[in-house]
Amino acid sequence: MSKYRMHLLVCGGTGCKASDSDGIISNLEKHIKEHGLENEVQVVTTGCFGFCEKGPIVKVHPDNVFYIEVKPEDAEEIVKEHLVKGRVVNRLLYVEPTLQERVGQHKDMAFYKKQIRIALRNCGFISPEDINEYISVEGYQALGKVLTEMSPEEVIELVKKSGLRGRGGGGFPTGIKWEAARKTASEDKYIICNADEGDPGAFMDRSILEGDPHSVLEAMAIAGYATGAKEGFIYIRAEYPLAIHRLQIAITQAREFGLLGKDILGTGFDFDLDIRYGAGAFVCGEETALIHSIEGDRGEPTNKPPFPAQSGLWKKPTSVNNVETFANIPPIILKGAEWFSAIGTEKSKGTKVFALAGKVNNVGLVEVPMGITLREIIFDIGGGIKDDRKFKSVQTGGPSGGCLTEENLDTPIDYETLASIGSMMGSGGMIVMDEDDCMVNVAKFYLEFTVDESCGKCTPCRVGNKRLHEILTRITEGKGTMKDLEVLKELGEAIKDTALCGLGQTSPNPVLSTMKYFWDEYVEHVKDKKCRAGVCTSLLSYYIIAEKCIGCTACARVCPVKCIKGEVKKPHEIDQSKCIKCGACYTACKFKAIEKR
Amino acid sequence: MCPIKSLDELKALRDKLKTDIDVREAGEAEGNIKVIVGMATCGIAAGARETMLAMLEEINKLGIKNVTIVQSGCMGSCYAEPTVELRFPGQEPILYGNVNSEKGREIVTKHIKDGELVQNLIIGRPFETV
Numbered sequence A: 001m002s003k004y005r006m007h008l009l010v011c012g013g014t015g016c017k018a019s020d021s022d023g024i025i026s027n028l029e030k031h032i033k034e035h036g037l038e039n040e041v042q043v044v045t046t047g048c049f050g051f052c053e054k055g056p057i058v059k060v061h062p063d064n065v066f067y068i069e070v071k072p073e074d075a076e077e078i079v080k081e082h083l084v085k086g087r088v089v090n091r092l093l094y095v096e097p098t099l100q101e102r103v104g105q106h107k108d109m110a111f112y113k114k115q116i117r118i119a120l121r122n123c124g125f126i127s128p129e130d131i132n133e134y135i136s137v138e139g140y141q142a143l144g145k146v147l148t149e150m151s152p153e154e155v156i157e158l159v160k161k162s163g164l165r166g167r168g169g170g171g172f173p174t175g176i177k178w179e180a181a182r183k184t185a186s187e188d189k190y191i192i193c194n195a196d197e198g199d200p201g202a203f204m205d206r207s208i209l210e211g212d213p214h215s216v217l218e219a220m221a222i223a224g225y226a227t228g229a230k231e232g233f234i235y236i237r238a239e240y241p242l243a244i245h246r247l248q249i250a251i252t253q254a255r256e257f258g259l260l261g262k263d264i265l266g267t268g269f270d271f272d273l274d275i276r277y278g279a280g281a282f283v284c285g286e287e288t289a290l291i292h293s294i295e296g297d298r299g300e301p302t303n304k305p306p307f308p309a310q311s312g313l314w315k316k317p318t319s320v321n322n323v324e325t326f327a328n329i330p331p332i333i334l335k336g337a338e339w340f341s342a343i344g345t346e347k348s349k350g351t352k353v354f355a356l357a358g359k360v361n362n363v364g365l366v367e368v369p370m371g372i373t374l375r376e377i378i379f380d381i382g383g384g385i386k387d388d389r390k391f392k393s394v395q396t397g398g399p400s401g402g403c404l405t406e407e408n409l410d411t412p413i414d415y416e417t418l419a420s421i422g423s424m425m426g427s428g429g430m431i432v433m434d435e436d437d438c439m440v441n442v443a444k445f446y447l448e449f450t451v452d453e454s455c456g457k458c459t460p461c462r463v464g465n466k467r468l469h470e471i472l473t474r475i476t477e478g479k480g481t482m483k484d485l486e487v488l489k490e491l492g493e494a495i496k497d498t499a500l501c502g503l504g505q506t507s508p509n510p511v512l513s514t515m516k517y518f519w520d521e522y523v524e525h526v527k528d529k530k531c532r533a534g535v536c537t538s539l540l541s542y543y544i545i546a547e548k549c550i551g552c553t554a555c556a557r558v559c560p561v562k563c564i565k566g567e568v569k570k571p572h573e574i575d576q577s578k579c580i581k582c583g584a585c586y587t588a589c590k591f592k593a594i595e596k597r
Numbered sequence B: 001m002c003p004i005k006s007l008d009e010l011k012a013l014r015d016k017l018k019t020d021i022d023v024r025e026a027g028e029a030e031g032n033i034k035v036i037v038g039m040a041t042c043g044i045a046a047g048a049r050e051t052m053l054a055m056l057e058e059i060n061k062l063g064i065k066n067v068t069i070v071q072s073g074c075m076g077s078c079y080a081e082p083t084v085e086l087r088f089p090g091q092e093p094i095l096y097g098n099v100n101s102e103k104g105r106e107i108v109t110k111h112i113k114d115g116e117l118v119q120n121l122i123i124g125r126p127f128e129t130v
């Protein structure tokens, strides 16, 4: 039994920290002291619980009570009521929207019910800044097992049999990659952890590094043993200060404990690693560009083959793996290939972490078994669409992925099915859209991102994407032609076929997939000069509905170009020739008398 | 901290540390013995906190696992505070009354460890909860 009777776990992920979880922690500690409970109750800062929508989260054990949206001022009540008197603070419990009932335990929450946590197993459960906590939950046991009981070949065989595939986007089988690095003879070999995470809106890898950095260090050492590498690098973007800080602590502690460095656990195996910082260019997440960046060259991709496993960092065999891929390794070693491969679909095993964002009720980080449907993620876990609006589309795979529709909602998702319906797994971004989102504009948004992020090395991507973006801009301004739509398609396909690296090869996906599923909307923009979502401002007009207008003059007063005329208490009118479509009148009208069309 | 020299050392360290966080797993586990200490104003005034700490210490001393200590509000037996309720999985709960620190330790050694009821302290089987 623990020295402490109660443990309070407080989320210390980037999101909750921004909502002052530090203040909660210091207030909790203060009040705990005031009530003389400091020898009974322990406050632990953990990684992300995933339920970011309702953060900051405080979890109380052993009662297993889950408090949401906690503010520093609430600390006193939690201490006085729950810790001292044993009474749960009801007002801080989560109201399950489907039941309209407050639920105290996270296992009763729909958000958690369909999740299986493997990569995120320790996030929100242990303190990421204390190696002792990681050790207490079987930490470094997998490394110990591998070093004492298994040959490198057996490790590779086990990972191959588990069916684990890369979580960085490509979905390449991890065991086969390790095998290739093992088989390339060389004195020096390297392991690289790809923590570049450049997709807009994605934060899976960051959360793992913030919540459970040791699992990645342990897995990198295991990969080193399997491939024959003695040195590793974690390539992380400098914009992740908290993840970097926790990694640094973790590395220092692991070295102190002899779990990194020379002669690990007395087995004669040496492995150490270091952090390398990226400046946050999307293309630097591509493995060859990443390697050049570590070498000190420009972060530009080069042709494959040779693959990094043959000739990577400083021309030595190198295995590049993603953060989430690594986080899966220790449980696979300890629980076995069969355990892991029992989860998921035929070709995609295990789980995938998604960063659920956009117009869903429960924005957050979710880990689900492969083969789950989009409907389950969006409607069961995500709690459905915000404000009871209608679902329109879901974007997966970030700037390389595509937009899917209602009819795809029941497809069991894995690497293959997503690719077959024109999107991809990608690294796990998932953005939900409702009827207020214009699909042409969404495609334009992603293209803007790729145009910015293209490294410029090859023409199809550098020039082609720029042309795609120009055409999309024309369409959203009502200047597009049917010919433009043809060019869009043709050019998109050509870029996919001819670009040098994965960035260019996938960048037309958002355009092509929206054209496939929302063709009507494109045609409307071109032929009818209309945007049904009311997003493309150039295609909009504001009208006053005479029957609803009471003549309050509010709109006329806010109109910056004074194009609204009318007498007091009589219906007003907008002079369309002068209107600049700023929308000020629309927001000003209290009587819903102004309409966008 | 000096380096860990072998897998056995690592396992020993894990076993030692495991107890530090088992409270968190106990929360998730269903099969634990639950010790519920009445900690409303009446209980606290009668010394429930001291009782609980003593029981906690005794449980740790004996190295007993799978016990969850939780506190509750007033259990309605204010005349017999401090009160301690014991719930073994799948059994009727037992309610002890007037449990001071010393008696708390006795409950740990007799009832929790050896499974014998401490007859003279039982004040009832708590009401059915629905």
Ligand SMILES: Cc1cc2nc3c(=O)[nH]c(=O)nc-3n(C[C@H](O)[C@H](O)[C@H](O)COP(=O)(O)O)c2cc1C
Pocket: A165, A166, A167, A168, A169, A170, A171, A172, A174, A194, A195, A196, A197, A198, A199, A282, A283, A284, A285, A286, A287, A288, A320, A321, A322, A323, A325, A326, A427, A501, A502, A503
């Ligand atoms: C433009 C581009 C960006 C990428 N960004 C990332 C990234 O941020 N993180 C990542 O792990 N992989 C990224 N990748 C994939 C890597 O090239 C590589 O396949 C991956 O790191 C391998 O690890 P895995 O097998 O564990 O997935 C990117 C690929 C491309 C083409």
Ligand code: SF4
Pocket: A283, A301, A453, A454, A455, A456, A457, A458, A459, A461, A462, A499, A500, A501, A502, A503, A504, A505
């Ligand atoms: S596809 Fe784009 S990012 Fe990749 S090499 Fe070509 S220009 Fe650079």
Ligand code: SF4
Pocket: A544, A548, A549, A550, A551, A552, A553, A554, A555, A556, A571, A572, A588, A589, A590, A591, A592, A593, A594
């Ligand atoms: S604000 Fe609305 S109600 Fe008032 S004058 Fe304008 S349109 Fe009419």
